[in-house]
Amino acid sequence: MSKAVSGRADILPDLGEVFRAHGYEGTTLALITDATGLGKGSLYHFFPGGKEQMAAEVLAHIDAWFTEHIYAPLRDADDPGAGIVAMFDAVDAYFRSGRRVCLVGVMALGASRDSFAAQVKDYFAAWIDALAAALRRRGDSNAMARRKAEQTVLEIQGALVLSRALDDLKVFARALAAARARLNEKEGAVSEG
Amino acid sequence: MSKAVSGRADILPDLGEVFRAHGYEGTTLALITDATGLGKGSLYHFFPGGKEQMAAEVLAHIDAWFTEHIYAPLRDADDPGAGIVAMFDAVDAYFRSGRRVCLVGVMALGASRDSFAAQVKDYFAAWIDALAAALRRRGDSNAMARRKAEQTVLEIQGALVLSRALDDLKVFARALAAARARLNEKEGAVSEG
DNA sequence: GTCTATAAAGCGATAGAC
DNA sequence: GTCTATCGCTTTATAGAC
Numbered sequence: 001m002s003k004a005v006s007g008r009a010d011i012l013p014d015l016g017e018v019f020r021a022h023g024y025e026g027t028t029l030a031l032i033t034d035a036t037g038l039g040k041g042s043l044y045h046f047f048p049g050g051k052e053q054m055a056a057e058v059l060a061h062i063d064a065w066f067t068e069h070i071y072a073p074l075r076d077a078d079d080p081g082a083g084i085v086a087m088f089d090a091v092d093a094y095f096r097s098g099r100r101v102c103l104v105g106v107m108a109l110g111a112s113r114d115s116f117a118a119q120v121k122d123y124f125a126a127w128i129d130a131l132a133a134a135l136r137r138r139g140d141s142n143a144m145a146r147r148k149a150e151q152t153v154l155e156i157q158g159a160l161v162l163s164r165a166l167d168d169l170k171v172f173a174r175a176l177a178a179a180r181a182r183l184n185e186k187e188g189a190v191s192e193g
Numbered sequence: 194m195s196k197a198v199s200g201r202a203d204i205l206p207d208l209g210e211v212f213r214a215h216g217y218e219g220t221t222l223a224l225i226t227d228a229t230g231l232g233k234g235s236l237y238h239f240f241p242g243g244k245e246q247m248a249a250e251v252l253a254h255i256d257a258w259f260t261e262h263i264y265a266p267l268r269d270a271d272d273p274g275a276g277i278v279a280m281f282d283a284v285d286a287y288f289r290s291g292r293r294v295c296l297v298g299v300m301a302l303g304a305s306r307d308s309f310a311a312q313v314k315d316y317f318a319a320w321i322d323a324l325a326a327a328l329r330r331r332g333d334s335n336a337m338a339r340r341k342a343e344q345t346v347l348e349i350q351g352a353l354v355l356s357r358a359l360d361d362l363k364v365f366a367r368a369l370a371a372a373r374a375r376l377n378e379k380e381g382a383v384s385e386g
Numbered sequence: 387g388t389c390t391a392t393a394a395a396g397c398g399a400t401a402g403a404c
Numbered sequence: 405g406t407c408t409a410t411c412g413c414t415t416t417a418t419a420g421a422c
Contacts, residue, residue: 124359
């Protein structure tokens with residue numbers, strides 16, 4: 001599919017879909033050309049660092065999206081509960097109810113993790129921090145907030161894996177609904193470890 | 194590292210570690226030669242179907258291991274609770290407390306899933322079925338058993354992703370302990386979805 | 387069964403015309 | 405900025421000697 005793009009930032013979403021679908025190693029310049037309509041000349045003009053730079057910028061783009069649409073509301077919303085509700089809605093929309101996979105999770109599992117370890121780590125650490133901050137503001141202790149936040153992010157990742165493995169979107173829907181409900185309970189929603 | 198191997202079944206574990214570490218697309222015959230000590234001649238003698246056959250046989254080998262060490266005890270142990278305890282011990286040992294990644298999960302996320310979709314699906318479906326059977330035998334309703342089983346498998350996968358992303362084995366340990374404890378509770382351990 | 391040699395294709399990346 | 409042509413290398417896979 002070819003597409004009229006003007007700036008290089010415009011192609012980052014398309015680029016992201018290619019990496020998402022094929023992984024870092026599985027992504028080739030030919031696939032990127034197919035998805036973006038840009039030849040090698042243009043691609044190397046925009047990204048002199050080649051494939052590695054493309055992936056790094058895609059990860060940065062994703063991180064910026066999550067910061068704006070998920071982490072910031074979790075931290076800054078007047079009502080922390082509203083930030084949490086907004087997070088689940090945004091997660092469901094972003095991952096298309098389980099149709100879309102988490103590129104950062106894919107990178108974390110693959111060998112490419114070594115090259116992007118810092119970005120992968122920061123993404124998940126920031127997510128857990130932001131969610132824990134909201135839970136703390138809502139009344140949880142520091143330790144309890146962190147435990148619940150870690151468990152919630154973990155479940156979202158597991159839901160994406162299992163939903164795709166079983167080819168069953170209902171798995172993702174159930175897991176997201178369960179995590180949402182659990183965060184609305186008052187006590188000990190996440191068992192001791 | 195070279196290694197004296199006689200039969201082709203002997204190299205499946207080494208082969209599995211290569212796929213685990215590099216993913217399907219990232220695995221090359223050169224890497225396999227390094228890990229097994231076998232040249233292309235031997236590799237194609239054992240696996241005429243090449244890389245795809247190697248991956249398929251590795252997945253079958255993993256499935257056989259889980260069937261014997263995890264699914265069978267869950268289904269057949271006199272005490273279903275003992276089968277569940279044994280499952281968590283085996284999972285912790287198999288994934289080396291989070292150091293090792295789940296190859297089937299890696300395959301599920303990647304583009305290679307298309308080629309191995311049936312094997313990936315069967316692995317997770319069998320796991321959930323076996324765990325649900327144990328929970329049912331222990332007194333849970335059919336629906337509750339299935340919900341808890343799905344949630345538990347999902348959390349193990351999520352723990353592997355997050356533990357590796359954060360490069361923190363304690364994440365895996367906490368998640369496994371929490372899932373273990375939750376299955377020992379009597380009521381509503383998994384929230385409604 | 388294992389080796390070396392090699393084929394044929396695809397890879398990331400570069401150069402230079404326009 | 406985009407194109408074509410091309411380099412140098414790696415890839416999967418095969419052939420044939422031993």
